[in-house]
Amino acid sequence: MPNPVFAFAAALALGLPAGAEEYDGRYRIVPGADCAAPEGDPGILRIEDDVLYGAESVCRMTDPVDVRDMDATLYDMVCTGEGMAWRERAMLMHGAEDELVLVWDGYAFAYPACPEAPIRPRPRPSPRLAAE
Numbered sequence: 001m002p003n004p005v006f007a008f009a010a011a012l013a014l015g016l017p018a019g020a021e022e023y024d025g026r027y028r029i030v031p032g033a034d035c036a037a038p039e040g041d042p043g044i045l046r047i048e049d050d051v052l053y054g055a056e057s058v059c060r061m062t063d064p065v066d067v068r069d070m071d072a073t074l075y076d077m078v079c080t081g082e083g084m085a086w087r088e089r090a091m092l093m094h095g096a097e098d099e100l101v102l103v104w105d106g107y108a109f110a111y112p113a114c115p116e117a118p119i120r121p122r123p124r125p126s127p128r129l130a131a132e
Helices: 004-014
Strands: 025-028 044-048 051-054 057-066 072-081 084-094 099-104 107-112
Touching: 025 099, 025 107, 057 084
Parallel strands: none
Antiparallel strands: 025 044, 044 051, 051 057, 057 072, 072 084, 084 099, 099 107
């Protein structure tokens, strides 16, 4: 019977492709975007749990493949947004200046990383006082 611990250790030793967790974080789409803005702000791109949340679109990042001799990963992207659904390939890598480099077919973008900081919650109406 195969030993699951050995199989897991062998997979680690072989360097199987990492998931998108390597790129998890928030990035500025536009210069000067407020990194502490609430979720859904159009100036911020976010990657979390193998999902890229962009300006008016969401892409599930699947089938990661490490790019040989580069600190980069190629993904199949399954996207929805603005009433449409589509599939693309995209390459993600860490840039030299702590930015996310995102390459789509024919286009390359560099998004500066937001510093690790708490995110301001969405504004919520204040609760009514019970005495009113």
